[in-house]
Amino acid sequence: MMKKLLVISILTLVSLIALVPHLRLAFTIGTGIGLNSLQKQIEDTQSRAIKGQITEGDKEFLVRFYQTMAYGAQLTFVLPESARLMHHYLDGSGATTSIDKALYTESARVIAKMSTIKKNLRAICKIGESLTSERFDMGHGYPLDAHFALYFGTIKGTIVEQDGVKNINWEVKMPWKWPTYADIKKTYGTYYKEIIPFPNALSFLGIGKPMWLPNGLGGELEKQGLAKTFNVDTSWHERFSC
Numbered sequence: 001m002m003k004k005l006l007v008i009s010i011l012t013l014v015s016l017i018a019l020v021p022h023l024r025l026a027f028t029i030g031t032g033i034g035l036n037s038l039q040k041q042i043e044d045t046q047s048r049a050i051k052g053q054i055t056e057g058d059k060e061f062l063v064r065f066y067q068t069m070a071y072g073a074q075l076t077f078v079l080p081e082s083a084r085l086m087h088h089y090l091d092g093s094g095a096t097t098s099i100d101k102a103l104y105t106e107s108a109r110v111i112a113k114m115s116t117i118k119k120n121l122r123a124i125c126k127i128g129e130s131l132t133s134e135r136f137d138m139g140h141g142y143p144l145d146a147h148f149a150l151y152f153g154t155i156k157g158t159i160v161e162q163d164g165v166k167n168i169n170w171e172v173k174m175p176w177k178w179p180t181y182a183d184i185k186k187t188y189g190t191y192y193k194e195i196i197p198f199p200n201a202l203s204f205l206g207i208g209k210p211m212w213l214p215n216g217l218g219g220e221l222e223k224q225g226l227a228k229t230f231n232v233d234t235s236w237h238e239r240f241s242c
Contacts, residue, residue: 025064026071032201035209042065049216054224059226066221090227092227092228097232098234136154138152167239170236174231179216198211
């Protein structure tokens with residue numbers, strides 16, 4: 001009886017994967033099985049995007065693909081903010097949101113900027129004084145969520161006083177905007193940059209390749225009216241002495 005139930009469960013799962021586009025796509029992204037076909041579709045879509053020849057089929061694929069990526073990130077439990085921000089981008093409201101401050105306070109690039117700001121503010125040591133960083137790429141390899149969730153932004157530190165105690169009020173402004181192919185060409189002189197490897201089960205085992213995903217396709221979503229850029233504004237306090 002148990003063996004029969006197991007066979008039925010496996011057949012049901014295989015049928016669902018075969019019949020439901022999102023599940024079929026998630027299976028390929030997660031395992032790497034069937035990746036060659038998906039990689040070709042990504043590259044063909046990119047080629048048409050660069051030429052300004054995106055089709056309705058391409059639009060449907062892009063929405064389905066990024067929705068699947070967002071749900072996949074959500075299910076890993078280690079990319080909660082990345083998943084939420086991707087869903088927010090696809091929802092298309094454009095409403096400002098904030099994210100967990102730990103993504104900033106644990107990012108090596110942000111930590112370096114904060115250290116510089118604190119050093120300079122200590123030399124001033126006056127309530128109300130503030131310093132703002134230049135615009136920089138906030139993402140880094142750790143924490144993993146920050147690698148995918150953080151983009152270019154600025155961080156501002158202001159000396160404030162609360163109950164007679166000095167603090168720094170940190171404010172991060174980070175537009176969550178994906179680059180278009182025009183942006184990439186302007187920056188690098190070619191359309192074929194910012195192409196990110198996404199590992200899968202087979203690539204982890206060393207018997208397959210990762211999926212290569214161009215950042216420009218994320219920007220194509222907004223260009224085609226399928227998503228909308230929004231601002232991520234996050235603030236917090238830190239005890240400060242000088």
